[in-house]
Amino acid sequence: MSMFRMQGAFIDNLPKIYGLYTGGFLVFVALMAILEQMGLGADTIGLLFVGFTIAIYALIGWLSRTMQVDAYYVAGRQVPPVFNGMATAADWMSGASFVAMAGGIYMGGHPYLAFVVGWTGGYVLVAVLMAPYLRKFGCYTVPDFIGTRYGGNLARFIAVVVLVVASFTYVTAQINATGTIAARALLIPFEVGVWFGLLGILLCSMLGGMRAVTWTQVAQYIVLIIAYLVPVIWMSNKQGFGIIPQLVYGDAVAKIIELEAVHQIGTLKPAEAVAGMSALVNPHSAAADSAMASWRFVTLVACMMLGTASLPHILMRYFTTPSVKAARSSVAWSLLFIFLLYFTAPALATFTKLQILDPALATSIIGKAISDVNALEWIQKWSNVGFLKIIDSNGDGILQINEFFMRGDIVVLATPEIAGLPYVISGLVAAGGMAAAMSTADGLLLAIANALSHDLYYKMIDPKAETRKRLIVARVLLLVIGAAGALVASLKLTGILGAVAWAFCFACSGLFFPLVLGVWWKRANRAGAIAGMAGGLIAGSWYLYMVKFAGMKPWLGLDDLRFGIVGMAVSLVAMVVVTLMTEEPDKETQAMVDEIRIPRGDTVLGSSH
Amino acid sequence: MSTDVDQRALHWERTKRLMFVHIGIWFVFSFVVHWFAPQLNGMSFMHFPLGYYMAAQGALVVFVIQLFVFVRQQDAIDHECGVAED
Structure with missing residues (x-):
């Protein structure tokens, strides 16, 4: 505890502290492996993994508690770049990245790789266009920048609205994921698991705000990256592809292309539809040769990248x-830290698919007798919970590719069992998924609560509020929003992936151009920014509603995952036109823009504004 | 004072130029390369079909390297124009 009190000493010792933590975690994994050999049950191992890691995060959250404004909002502005990079990576990689992405690639093939490209390349925009300038500005929240750069409460208020819409859409999906994993590992019902997951999330963030979230996110990154890499490397070793599978799985891809012909993947269509599950029909690596397919790929990439550069919970980490x-x-x-997981996901999808398809491997099931396949433990386990189904449509007693249905989500979670790895690996993966979902939910909840407490309450409602009161309001809001998120999550309105893609589209529709042009176009003024934010958000939401719920035919193949394209187009045009029609910003504002463009000098906003 | 203004103007010119270079690279590896994925898949790179490789790994590698290079370049510009932090 004293380490956290003396910030200086703590910051200096970060590598040592997290080195010890990583070592301790590996010892814990080894201990679990030994206990498994000694006959400890799978359920108990899962419970210990999830329980132990959450206890550690909660401990870090407790040690990082603070009553100082700049510690609560920006971790005292003393997080070193490498550690902030790890925290951002955990903040960024959510349940969708950890659990759903490899499964999506497995099922969807090349079109799905648009998420892999889109969720990495956006950082080029963050670095080149935004992060350094917002840091020089010295704001606590993203609406803080909008409100000060453009001036006036209306601009600040609309920025808060966009932030809340985007982040809240995102956070319900994360609480949903924590609930799912907690329910399975702790053997409690999903509805209870959601509240349990929320409890863990709040333990990490409530007492210490950004400072606590930062240091728990670093710890969560370490757990999630180990949990993601270990099974892939293990599996690749077993299949003879060596210990850096990401570089050499080209041959595995080639093998799958061969097997796609053998198993008639894409030719054999499922005879019936199974709700929530699908049979494999898409080619693994081939890309459809049509302008429409290319257009759909690049529009999805664009929405995800520009959304990355507009999502407040990411920008505020810098x-x-x-x-x-x-x-x-x-x-x-x-x-770099995000890349480690993202370039592994396609490798994981490839190896797992090979495990199932390749008749030379003992684990393969396609082309085997259905009675034998049904006898496998992992098949039984995942069918029992409704994640997998085998239907002998042609009645020949042999499992064909179009008779094997599953939910994409299980690819990551079930891979250790499919590949016959010990249960300790499954427990590790559950802890990793929990870390991924919790860390993102933490960042999102904090982004929402901070915008409401700093921008809405302090800047607009009660500017005279004293520090203590501000921080209590911030915590009460965190609690209320967390509860609202858990309530919505327990209703299971949307799938994880759809909700995440929508959040990106909301963010880029409303915030991308007002943020970028606020730095790069001195002429941009208040009226333009208001028109850009409101126009983009309204146009994007309207298009989403029409395409998803009102049965409108999508324009140019832009479906509900890509409504950001429509929102951004409206936002850009509205912002530029309205800006040019109204007066240029005053001298003071222009001088402020000049000031944020150079690194030297004090931040534009004071350290406790 | 006037040299300070000149320095700042030069700094922003060079910063803008660097921005356009990196946005150009970003554009090529985010969009152009993937638009032609079916054609690239006819070629092989490290035993991968090239179009698949670029989406699964190649573009990502470019982004990571690009950012570390950008950090160095921008820092050099800041120092040469005398506007870097102390």
Whole structure:
């Protein structure tokens, strides 16, 4: 505890502290492996993994508690770039990245890789266009920048609205994921699991705000990356592809292309539809040769990338670095840490598919007798919970590709069992999924609560509020929003992936151009920014509603995952036209823009504004 | 004072130029390459079909390297124009 009290000493010792933590976690994994050999049950191992890691995060959250404004909002602005990079990576990689992405690639093939490209390349925009300038600005929240750069409460208020819409859409999906994993590992019903997951999330963030979230996210990154890499490397070793599978799985891809012909993947269509599950019909690596397919790929990439550069819970992580230069290099580190998982996901999808398809491997099931397949433990386990189904449509007693249905989500979670790895690996993966979903939910809840407490309450409603009151309001809001999120999550309105893609589209529709042009176009003024934010959000939401719920035919193949394209187009045009029709901003504002463009000097906003 | 203004103007010119270069690279590896994925798949790179490789790994590698290079370049510009932090 004293380490956290003396910030200086703590910051200096970060590598040692997290080194010890990583070592301790590996010892814990080894201990579990030994206990498994000694006959400890699978359920108990799962429970210990999830329980132990959550207890550690909660402990870090408790040790990081604070009653100082700049510690609560921006972690005291002393997070070193590499550690901020890890925290951002955990903040960024959600249940969707950890659990759903490899499964999506497995089922969807090349079109789905648009998410892999889109969720990494956006960081180029963050580094080049945004993060260093927002850091120099010295804001606590993203609406804080909009409100000060453009001036006036209306601009600030609309920015808060966009932030809440985007982040809340996103956070319900994350609480949903924590609930799912908690329910399975702790053997409690989903509805209870959701509230349990929320409890863990709040333990990490409530007492220490951004400071607590930062140090738990670093811890969560370490758990999630180990949990993601270990099964893939293990499996690749077993299949003889070596210990850096990401570089050499080209041959595995080639093998799958061969097997696609053998198993008639894409030719054999399922005879019936199974709700929530699908049979494999898409080719693994081939890309459809049509302008429409290419258009759909690049529009999805664009929405995800520009959304990345507009999502407040990501941008606010770069407010915590000690300098502008550190903010910039921190973006590069973030992307490196994210890259480690994202370039592994397609490899994981490839190896798992090979396990199932390749008749030369003992684990394969396609082309085997259905009675034998049904006898496999993992098949039984996942069918029992409704994640997998085998239907002998042609009645020949042999499992064909179009008779094997599953939910994409299970690819990551079930891979250790499919590949016959010990149960300790499954427990590790559950802890990793929990870490991924919790860390993202933490960042999102904090982004929402901070915008409401700082921008809405302090800046607009009660500017005279004293520090203590501000921080209590911030915590009460965190609790209320968390509860609202858990309530919505327990209704299971949307799937994880759809909700995440929508959040990106909302963010880029409303915030991308007002943020970028606020730095790069001195002429941009208040009226333009208001028109850009409101126009983009309204147009995007309207299009989403029409396409998804009102049965409108999508324009140019832009479906509900891509409504950001429509929102951004309206936002850009509205902002530029309205800006040019109204007066240019005053001298003071223009001088402020000049000031944020150079790293030297004090931040534009004071340290406790 | 006037040299300070000149320095700042030069700094922003060079910063803008660097921005356009990196946005250009980003554009090529985010969009152009993937538009032609079916054609690239006819070629092989490290035993991968090239179009698949670029989406699964290649573009990502470019982004990571690009950002570390960008950090160094921007820092050099800041120092040469005398506007870097102390």
